[in-house]
Amino acid sequence: MKKHRRKESSEVNLGFQIAPMVDVVFVIMLFFMVLAGAVQTENTHNTKLPGTIPAKEDTPTPDEIAIRIEDDGQVFLNDEPVDRPAPADKTLPELAKNLVDLHNISVAANSEVMVTIYANELARYERVIDVLDALTRSKIGNVTFQAVAPE
Amino acid sequence: MASGGGGTESGEPEFQIAPMVDVLLVLLIFFMCITTAEILKVDSSITLPVSASAKPHDPKMSKQEVAINVRWDAKASKAAFLVEDKEFKVPAEMVSYLISRREDKPGTNLRALIRGDRELPAAEIQKVMDIIGMAGYTDIAFSAASKEKSK
Numbered sequence: 001m002k003k004h005r006r007k008e009s010s011e012v013n014l015g016f017q018i019a020p021m022v023d024v025v026f027v028i029m030l031f032f033m034v035l036a037g038a039v040q041t042e043n044t045h046n047t048k049l050p051g052t053i054p055a056k057e058d059t060p061t062p063d064e065i066a067i068r069i070e071d072d073g074q075v076f077l078n079d080e081p082v083d084r085p086a087p088a089d090k091t092l093p094e095l096a097k098n099l100v101d102l103h104n105i106s107v108a109a110n111s112e113v114m115v116t117i118y119a120n121e122l123a124r125y126e127r128v129i130d131v132l133d134a135l136t137r138s139k140i141g142n143v144t145f146q147a148v149a150p151e
Numbered sequence: 152m153a154s155g156g157g158g159t160e161s162g163e164p165e166f167q168i169a170p171m172v173d174v175l176l177v178l179l180i181f182f183m184c185i186t187t188a189e190i191l192k193v194d195s196s197i198t199l200p201v202s203a204s205a206k207p208h209d210p211k212m213s214k215q216e217v218a219i220n221v222r223w224d225a226k227a228s229k230a231a232f233l234v235e236d237k238e239f240k241v242p243a244e245m246v247s248y249l250i251s252r253r254e255d256k257p258g259t260n261l262r263a264l265i266r267g268d269r270e271l272p273a274a275e276i277q278k279v280m281d282i283i284g285m286a287g288y289t290d291i292a293f294s295a296a297s298k299e300k301s302k
Contacts, residue, residue, distance in 0.1 A: 018168050025175045032182035039186055040300055043205035044264065044292040049284050069273065119273035126269035128276065129200035129295050136204040145280060 045132045047143060063106060065115045067095070067131055071122040075131060092134040099138035114142040194220045194233065200269040202295035216264045216292070217252050219245070221279060223268040230275040242278055249286035262290035 068076040073085040077098055083089035099115075106113045115135060119128050135143055197220055220233040232239045234252075239245050253261050263283045267276055283291055 018172065022168065022172060022175065025172070025179055029175060029179040029182060032179065032186050035186045036182050041297040042199075042208040043202055043295045043297050044208045045202065045205045045295065046262075046290065046292045049280075049289050049291060119277070121272055121274035123273040124269065125267045125271040125273055125276050126200040128273055129202050129269070129293065132293065133202040133204045133295075136202075145277065 045129070045136065063102075063111060063113055065102065065113060067115055067117050069117065069119045069123040069127050069131060071120050073124060073127045075127070090130060092130055095131070096134040096137050099134060099140055103138050103140055112142055113140050114144070115140055116144045116146055118146045194222065194266065196222050197266055197268045198270070198300075199266060199294055199296040201297075201299055203297060205293075205295050207297070208292075208294070212262065215256075215259050216262045217249065217288075218264045218266060219279060219283070221265065221267040221271055221275060223271045223275075225270060230271060232279070242282055245282050246286050249283065249288065253287060260290060261288060262292055263288045264292045264294055266294040 066076075066078055068079070070076070070085070073087070075082055075092060075095055077095055082094040082098065083092050099113075102113050117128065117131060132143070218235060222231040222233070223229075224231065232242050232245060234245055234248055237248065239248070249263070263286075265276065265279055265283075267279075280291065
């Protein structure tokens, strides 16, 4: 009995085992694969503050468009309500469609579209970003902000 | 003879563990790199709004940026302002700090990166923009997440 035990311990292989290593590597890899799909990255909307860019002499007056955001998240395009208040229409499809049309018209007329965002004091910042997102989708770059809503 | 091609003497193909470990390790390193490099390094108490259309944040710009974190305490209905981990109780106090940050790096066009909580009222963001303007910054970027955080 004793002899058998001694023999067993001497036969224990302490060498490198490839199979458990493959198991572990496989599990770690699966973990990172799943994580890679859910990873959240940072995006930015870049803008310039008004009055800081030197104006060219023959700059044509752009068509001005006002987008108003109410406290409940209802968005108005030139006083016309578009889409439902947040969070129903997060992607603002109607606004984006109108903005794309406006952008196409301005490109055809060789003028520029300028958008002013009038966000109410209690409107959520998320809604402002939704509007900026819709503007980015419709390729409108001239955006300014106004603190108070127009009368 | 047959072993050169991964087969046995009888010509049966054999599973080779070493190349499989090589491939697994390469895949593992690949997934580790993409997840750690892109993971969002933002104040954990801020839930960024989601904007899929915004441009991905350029990591090279990080050195030319001053991050302004705006937290929102819904219970107290109060915003907290942090510029690079330095908290400011009164937003107006940020002006001198932002000016000193700009003077630290003469010649570079510093950009102010606003990371605001999605619940923030638009008035708070307006306040921050006002302060950034007073500090003489011309570039502003609004931070947003690429997609909703997975739970």
